[in-house]
Amino acid sequence: xxxxxxxxxxxxxxxDRYVVGASVVAGESVVVCPLEPRGCRWVxxxxxxxxxxAALDAVRLLSARAxxxxxxxxxxxxxxxxxxxxDALLTKIWxxxxxxxxxxxxxxAIDGPCRERGQxxxxxxxxxxxxxxxxxxxxxxxxxxxxxxxxxxxxxxxISGNCPEGGVxxxxxxxxxxxxxxxxxxxxxxxxxxxxxxxxRKCMDYFLSPACYxxxxxxxxxxxxxxxxxxxxxxxxxxxVPLNALMQSALA
Numbered sequence: 003x004x005x006x007x008x009x010x011x012x013x014x015x016x017x018d019r020y021v022v023g024a025s026v027v028a029g030e031s032v033v034v035c036p037l038e039p040r041g042c043r044w045v046x047x048x049x050x051x052x053x054x055x056a057a058l059d060a061v062r063l064l065s066a067r068a069x070x071x072x073x074x075x076x077x078x079x080x081x082x083x084x085x086x087x088x089d090a091l092l093t094k095i096w097x098x099x100x101x102x103x104x105x106x107x108x109x110x111a112i113d114g115p116c117r118e119r120g121q122x123x124x125x126x127x128x129x130x131x132x133x134x135x136x137x138x139x140x141x142x143x144x145x146x147x148x149x150x151x152x153x154x155x156x157x158x159x160x161i162s163g164n165c166p167e168g169g170v171x172x173x174x175x176x177x178x179x180x181x182x183x184x185x186x187x188x189x190x191x192x193x194x195x196x197x198x199x200x201x202x203r204k205c206m207d208y209f210l211s212p213a214c215y216x217x218x219x220x221x222x223x224x225x226x227x228x229x230x231x232x233x234x235x236x237x238x239x240x241x242x243v244p245l246n247a248l249m250q251s252a253l254a
Contacts, residue, residue, distance in 0.1 A: 031064060040116055073107040073143055080137035103133040110146045110165075121165040123151040124174035124228060127181025135188045144185050145194055151178060152201040158213075159204030163228070172214075173227040173245055175205060179252035209249065 020034045049061050080100055086092040105115040111126040111134075112119045126147045134141050147165075154162035156170055161178045163171030179202065186195050209215055229244040 035069065038116065072104045073109065075140040075142075076104045076107050076138060081139045082137040099133060100137050103130060103137065106130060107134070107143055109143075110150070111143045120167065121147060121150065122174065123147065123161060123163050123165075123181075124171065124177045127177050127184070131181055131184055135184070141185070141188060144181070145189075145191065148178070148182055148185060148194070148198060152198055152205075155201060155205060158208040159201065160208060161201070161205050171228050172209070173229045173248055176209075176245070176248035176252045179206070180248075183254075206252070209252075215249075 018036050018040070022032055022034075045066055047063055047066075049058060051058055084093065084096040106112050107130070108119070110121050111130040113122045113125045126144065131141075131144050134144060150165045151162045154165050154168050156162070156168070160170050160172065161175035163169045163174040182195060182198060182202065185191065227242060227245055229242075229248075
């Protein structure tokens with residue numbers, strides 16, 4: 003059996019169609035799975051047949067299970083643990099957070115287990131990094147993000163907002179500085195930070211240049227950002243409070 007016509011039915015529903023060959027005999031089991039990751043809470047199964055509709059009564063779903071295709075170190079249960087005896091909901095929230103993090107960790111950290119599965123710099127270093135540090139001893143997927151996003155910087159040195167596609171998002175580049183600091187705090191990996199320092203310096207030199215950071219004003223929305231992107235269209239030249247706040251964090 004192989005996937006046939008996978009398509010997105012809505013913002014929260016993925017429809018995969020599988021065609022099982024006519025060679026399947028009575029009593030034989032067939033295993034089907036998507037070629038791409040599918041992050042989901044529920045699976046709904048429909049079985050149809052134009053050739054032998056009467057045989058549908060004999061069709062049974064024997065089992066359905068999740069197959070983690072995450073970063074190898076995260077296949078096992080996390081090294082970190084959390085439990086709240088007085089509030090089971092908090093324990094459940096922790097478990098959901100860990101499972102989500104595992105689903106978003108392949109060869110590097112990604113923004114989600116389906117859709118573009120991009121290595122977004124801001125998503126990884128603002129969200130995935132603290133989760134990984136709390137749960138696992140192996141945080142190399144964070145190091146990969148720091149290295150790849152800085153290696154994909156543009157001509158001015160601005161850290162890439164997404165890999166491998168590239169693209170400038172000033173807020174994500176500023177979050178990169180904070181992420182690098184948090185990574186060092188968690189690992190003590192000064193060798194990696196020494197490698198990243200020239201890239202960080204070039205990026206910050208551009209951010210502090212008159213071409214980007216306006217004296218007495220700071221960042222405006224003309225530099226491009228993911229934060230408050232719904233605000234940009236009508237206020238492109240307004241001072242960006244989030245970008246200026248991230249700039250202060252990056253310089254700290």
